[in-house]
């Protein structure tokens with residue numbers, strides 16, 4: 001049976017749909033998203049919450065001529081389905097398939113790529129200025145969540161747009177949720193706008209207003225329309241003060257209402273802020289009841305597994321206290337230290353579940369801060385706490401810590417303040433997007449004076465390094481992967497300040513960072529079967545380097561192995577050391593890591609294979625290196 005969705009080749013097609021057809025399309029989109037995400041994994045509650053808004057936007061605006069800019073972008077699945085990608089939607093988040101985020105190179109309908117939050121209004125300001133300078137007249141619309149609105153950058157952009165008086169529309173998609181419940185005074189303010197009496201009145205008024213419009217659509221002059229819409233503007237609101245016309249709140253699931261309001265707003269001049277209320281997970285009971293659990297969903301278990309057929313929440317419960325992943329090993333150790341030392345404070349930037357801090361929050365609610373999507377503030381807040389003698393631990397994903405770089409340099413390291421950074425998702429992160437890979441932290445942090453940079457290879461190292469970091473009165477960063485923290489090597493005696501030889505061998509050395517040791521050990525095992533003795537040494541400390549270890553290894557062929565950009569990473573650090581100490585690494589040093597490219601989404605395993613950081617890649621590298629050496633010596 002041909003569906004409505006099948007008949008849509010471009011969003012232009014829905015302009016001729018009746019309201020009944022549009023409502024039916026909403027249901028089809030919902031079904032298709034649930035079905036695909038159940039199979040492939042991905043975001044679920046956020047895309048389900050904006051389906052009516054997406055249909056209304058494509059009905060009213062002429063995308064791609066009009067610019068539609070998504071914030072974070074994890075909610076754009078209906079947009080993808082309406083913009084010529086329905087036939088490929090099955091490949092969502094798969095290697096070489098459709099990305100889970102807007103991506104300029106994927107479609108002209110994705111006018112701005114994203115993955116990190118709070119960027120959409122700035123991009124919209126840029127596009128609106130460009131439009132005006134180039135003499136065009138199209139519309140510029142950004143759609144931002146209430147979680148993303150907590151990011152300071154969103155307000156920097158509002159400040160600019162309000163000052164310039166640009167023609168642009170900012171739509172707030174307010175579901176009162178970030179990944180977890182949205183936090184902060186701003187969330188309270190939005191909540192007041194929704195629940196205050198004027199809202200209810202305004203909502204009714206908008207309804208009757210729309211009815212009037214439908215009756216008089218052809219005769220009403222644009223000025224009249226503008227005046228009427230302005231009747232719904234909350235006077236003196238925060239956004240009003242910033243130079244925006246604030247309209248709303250409007251029910252973001254009422255499709256006819258949305259279409260009417262957007263049609264009117266489209267005719268208005270100047271910066272407009274349209275506040276829509278939506279329900280995260282709309283249309284899927286389980287997701288409506290627990291939107292956090294269904295924010296990110298794992299792929300369907302293989303046939304025959306328990307739970308087959310149901311969407312599987314990535315995390316229903318806070319992580320259990322056992323060391324299955326690095327996140328869990330860190331979280332478990334932090335709680336244990338928290339029990340012993342009341343000066344320990346845990347900080348997250350809107351990722352309490354992802355960073356494993358929910359168990360700390362549960363046990364020590366007074367010593368836990370979720371600051372919202374505010375990585376910069378999280379870092380400097382920690383600096384302030386440390387300056388006064390507390391022991392802050394800031395847990396942030398590698399990719400999002402890029403936001404807080406200046407704060408790390410200027411507020412923490414320059415002043416030598418004892419902040420502990422728990423850098424999660426360092427390295428490849430899998431199906432999400434190149435925007436989420438943690439590819440650069442070693443490079444940008446290694447350049448920062450006063451910072452100790454450690455990479456645990458397993459659960460035991462994670463716990464010991466955290467203990468050590470908390471005992472030092474200096475800035476320390478621990479970086480670890482989105483992976484199992486399976487114990488590697490002996491648990492007996494560990495000196496986490498120094499490198500450790502995990503396997504002896506004279507023919508070459510794999511010098512590894514973090515969990516890369518596992519792939520190196522597997523490659524060494526394979527080489528051993530062929531008579532090549534490869535050593536594996538876990539470097540542990542990326543900064544300062546264990547120079548005694550480097551001195552001891554320098555006569556052997558060395559392969560450095562790291563999940564980080566080769567530019568400026570650990571391998572570069574080793575080379576720099578040899579150069580500075582006027583020693584020649586020799587006979588050869590080869591660096592394995594991320595090339596100077598953005599790696600596309602795929603499973604983590606596939607991504608590691610793409611950059612030859614799996615056992616096969618390391619084995620091939622060793623063979624190649626030994627063959628080259630052989631050639632050199634037989635010449």
Ligand SMILES: Cc1ncc(C[n+]2csc(CCOP(=O)(O)OP(=O)(O)O)c2C)c(N)n1
Pocket residue numbers: 046049072074075115116117144145146147148149173175177178179280349350351373375400403
């Ligand atoms: C800079 C940055 N920090 C953290 C995240 C992780 N993150 C992804 S979605 C999300 C919540 C976004 O909430 P909201 O904007 O309200 O959108 P919703 O999912 O509720 O639709 C967070 C914190 C991110 N994408 N970017």
